[in-house]
Amino acid sequence: MQEKILILDFGSQFTQLIARRVRELNIYCEIHPFNKFPEVDASVKGIILSGSPYSVRQEDAPFFEFARYHQQLPILGVCYGAQSIAHFNGGEVMASSTREYGRANLDYIKQENELFKGIPQGSQVWMSHADTIARIADDFEIIASTDNVKVAAFQITGTKTYGIQFHPEVTHSTDGKQLLQNFLVDICRCAQDWTPDSFIETTIAELKAKLGDDKVVLGLSGGVDSSVAAVLLHHAIGANLHCIFVDNGLLRKDEFKSVLDSYKHMGLNIKGIDAKQRFYDALAGLTDPEKKRKAIGRVFIEVFDDAAHEVQGVSWLGQGTIYPDVIESVSVKGPSATIKSHHNVGGLPDFMKLKVVEPLNTLFKDEVRKVGAALGIDPNILGRHPFPGPGLAIRILGDITPEKVDILQQADAIYINNLRSAGVYDKVWQAGAIYLPVQSVGVMGDERTYENVICLRAVESLDGMTADWCHLPYDLLAKISNEIINNVKGINRVVYDISSKPPATIEWE
Structure with missing residues (x-):
């Protein structure tokens, strides 16, 4: 005990x-x-x-x-x-x-x-x-x-x-x-024996006892939480774990292929689904952030449910829910005030008829990373910045189009690659580019331009509950700005967000 x-x-x-x-x-x-x-x-x-x-x-x-x-x-x-x-x-x-x-x-x-x-x-x-x-x-x-x-x-x-x-x-x-x-x-005479290794041993034993020969389907995102949850479940039930990775058209540049490759090297039983157009169709004309989130959530469940039905005899849905999600959903005054609706807690649509298994729901984010390291998961996955469930849809302010997604993916890739090459990526809690529905006058060559603005966001935090903006070197910001403006057609201005949480949030929507 x-x-x-x-x-x-x-x-x-x-x-x-x-x-x-x-x-x-x-x-x-x-x-x-x-x-x-x-x-x-x-x-x-x-x-x-x-x-x-x-x-x-x-x-x-x-x-x-x-x-x-x-x-x-x-x-x-x-x-x-x-x-x-x-x-x-x-x-x-x-x-x-x-x-x-x-x-x-x-x-x-x-x-x-x-x-x-x-x-x-x-x-x-x-x-x-x-x-x-x-x-x-x-x-x-x-x-x-x-x-x-x-x-x-x-x-x-x-x-x-x-x-x-x-x-x-x-x-x-x-x-x-x-x-x-x-x-x-x-x-209290506590033994101080709760370590990543002891957690892994206990959790795998509990999962084996709980799941037996049942099949579990789990949606992978490429992030830390779902990856560690998947490996724990894989250790417990092997091929009875069926992982699904959905390309919603709102991932980072080339992420669908790179994440699929990394998971296959880990031995996971995974299926990739290209559902970009279904998401773009559902998002067409939507500008309200909460409506965008709900549309993405609805389509994801539909796509995921279709894929889950292709696996015979599935009884469980695996989720990467972590402890802060659980705490916020049972706070002193009841569920916390809704700031945005994208974390895992909250149940499933009745039609899915699945029980939920959440192997990480007692861990904080830094503890998830320690468990992942003890499991031998690739450091590139464990060190990956948090990425919002709705993806780039909430980093594009206003309506979503494939053209805007392409522009943001290019700008974001330049930003993140520069953070990595400058050796500061691992010092930042979360970073990303934001596509603003703002046009500004610029000059390129001898021509006057009237194009869009990219905002860069980078924050320091321990757990995402509070965050401070990162003081990135000016010369690095200048290099990133020049590369984006020179290489991403449709962008003529780059700005940097210096707001902390609170009062701002980490994401813009």
């Missing part, structure tokens, strides 16, 4: 970051909304309560039945989690006279306390709260303070229940990793 830590989500922007920090210590954890807490069994080694945008003083403040668990399991409350423990157990939380956000230093630490082992007095921590714990119950003990926050950390006497007012999961808390390790390893 895989041991785990349960993270109770009260809606904090940092909850996923807590999970990532726990996973970095080779400890498996799961995030659950506070109002959908699972049954606790022998595999659970401890509980972490997240922060929250709420105040415990609000009438509708998220509540967790803390008393039910705190005598049997170690518990760590972070920010709101700590305030909740204090507030509902005889303490008092009130609005802080000085809202504390940003860096602070622990000027008092109870050195002999297990939670603070190896953490020096003066350690920098990151605060992000408007409330403060003004008073704690008699059976609570203060174990750390800052100049402005007397109860920066506490322990309930005689228990392994702790609360901290700061965020150890952010890098600004310089000893945050040490504190989490103290809690998880020394207090």
Whole structure:
């Protein structure tokens, strides 16, 4: 039985970051909304309560039945989690006279306390709260303070229940990793045995038991997630896995052939389908991004379903769904607000009549890459930038035509090839060219031109949840711009996007 830590989500922007920090210590954890807490069994080694945008003083403040668990399991409350423990157990939380956000230093630490082992007095921590714990119950003990926050950390006497007012999961808390390790390893007694190799061994065994001799059909995209999912399934069921790669006419330049070749070298049972015209017909005249996405999704399902029916006796659909998709679909307030509708979670049309198997739905993107490396997958596939499900359709603003796709494919290929040759491709999280429905005046030779604009986008990120624009060298941008304008007919201007997420998104549509 895989041991785990349960993270109770009260809606904090940092909850996923807590999970990532726990996973970095080779400890498996799961995030659950506070109002959908699972049954606790022998595999659970401890509980972490997240922060929250709420105040415990609000009438509708998220509540967790803390008393039910705190005598049997170690518990760590972070920010709101700590305030909740204090507030509902005889303490008092009130609005802080000085809202504390940003860096602070622990000027008092109870050195002999297990939670603070190896953490020096003066350690920098990151605060992000408007409330403060003004008073704690008699059976609570203060174990750390800052100049402005007397109860920066506490322990309930005689228990392994702790609360901290700061965020150890952010890098600004310089000893945050040490504190989490103290809690998880020394207090919760986690074995730190959750590694890519152990995940592969466990997952393949589970897939064999779950699928038996059943057949699985899986849509490959050429990306990291579907590729790793395919190889795991291939290890489990061999030729009973049937992979389908659809050319929707919206892939990158020459991608259909190159991806098919790479998969065949991996020994996968794969069929390529040229469905470009069906997608172009469905997209004709559509300009609204959401209508484009839905048209692409509908046609993909139709094409995929036709191909799946050619395989006799298929029972399962394999998907490369990863953990952030799952978390967002069961968030504290229900499914997250729809920004765009292209991730995997959400079920299948009734007519497909297939059960779903998702071997990666407990992993973050960086963990998927580590598992892929342990499986021996080609680094060119594992290092590939994320690419949107609807493909170039959402990188062409406005209506889609084969001519626009061809122009964008050429420009995008010049951009990506230059990033590779300059040695910066692997330093960028995601990059792509955008075709803008904007024409501008230009001069080529002695002629006046009135042609279209290509925008270049490149961002740095850990998981795509937030992103910052990449500071690419000016001389590289100049080289890319010149090559695009000189070689791609119909483009006379290239611009570079310097927007971060938030407030912008990584893709333009």
